[in-house]
Amino acid sequence: MVESDQPIAAEKAVYWTGAEYRQSALQSIGTTGAAREWYLAEGSTASDNRGNFENWILIENPYGNTAEVKLYYQLPDRQVAGPDLVLEPYTRKTVNVADTVPDEWSVSTKVVADGPVVAERSTYWNSGVA
Secondary structure (H helix, E strand, O other): OOOOOOOOOOEEEEEEOOOOOOOEEEEEEOOOOOEEEEEEEEEOOOEEOOEEEEEEEEEEEOOOOOEEEEEEEEOOOOEEEEEEEEEOOOEEEEEEHHHOOOOOOOEEEEEEEEEEEEEEEEEEEEOOOO
C-alpha cells in the first residue's frame, strides 16, 4: 500500500535487459481501491525462437474477511475457466496462467470475487539472449 498526504500516482515498472540496455519493459499503474471484478490486459504463455513468456495473475485480499475468487481466461476464440481460489484475510496468491492455458499467445483474464480484492497481471519474458 502506498499512502500520501498529497496527490500522487503510483506504478510498478519492470525492465528486462538483454543484448541492449532495457530491451523490454512492463508498466502497471496503481489502483485507488479493491473491487469484486477485474479485467486484466492480454498476456502470453507461449514461446518461439524469440523467447518465452510467463503470465501470472496476482490477487490480494486486503481485508479481514475470507474472499472466494474465480479466474476466467479469455482466448481469441473462447473463454476457459481458471482456478477457484480462497484468500484468507490479508493474504495474496499468485497463479501461473500456463497451468491452465499453456502455449497461448493471447490470454486476457477476468477475476470475479465475492468480496473486494486487488488484482494485477505480470508478464515476464525470457529472450534467450545471454
